[in-house]
Amino acid sequence: MKGNITLTMIKPTAMEKGYAGKIITRVLEAGFKLKAMKMLQLTKSQAMEFYGIHTGKPFYDDLVKYMSSGPIIAAILEKENAVEEYRKLIGSTNPEKAEKGTIRYDYGTNIQANAVHGSDSDENAIIESNFFFSHLERLK
């Protein structure tokens, strides 16, 4: 059975450019429900842990530095088949390759500053949601 939650982050550049409100509106208009949301700045070690599955990849160190460089918004989104549906809404990882009308096409800057993160599997959606939110911080 497909899971019904995904974890997103609005990345530092999109925050800096003032796109957060527009991105959240697009997400809600696409039928996702917000189950939890917070604004925070990750420490370097928190960013290292979050992106732990990418340890050793050529872009890892830069990604960690970038993701801890400024405020982000993290949120748990709910919808049927959330991981896949959200990946369709945000588009390809590289904004230059993202389909027209997707969030990364409209608000992404480059492959690192690609506006938003979205979980890549149901399993990671749960791990990533638990990384940011306790049960007290979530709607039932």
Ligand code: CMP
């Ligand atoms: P995200 O959805 O946050 O998940 C991992 C991130 O790594 C991804 O978005 C990109 O920002 C980044 N990333 C993936 N591949 C590359 C790459 N080839 N070069 C730079 N950054 C990358």
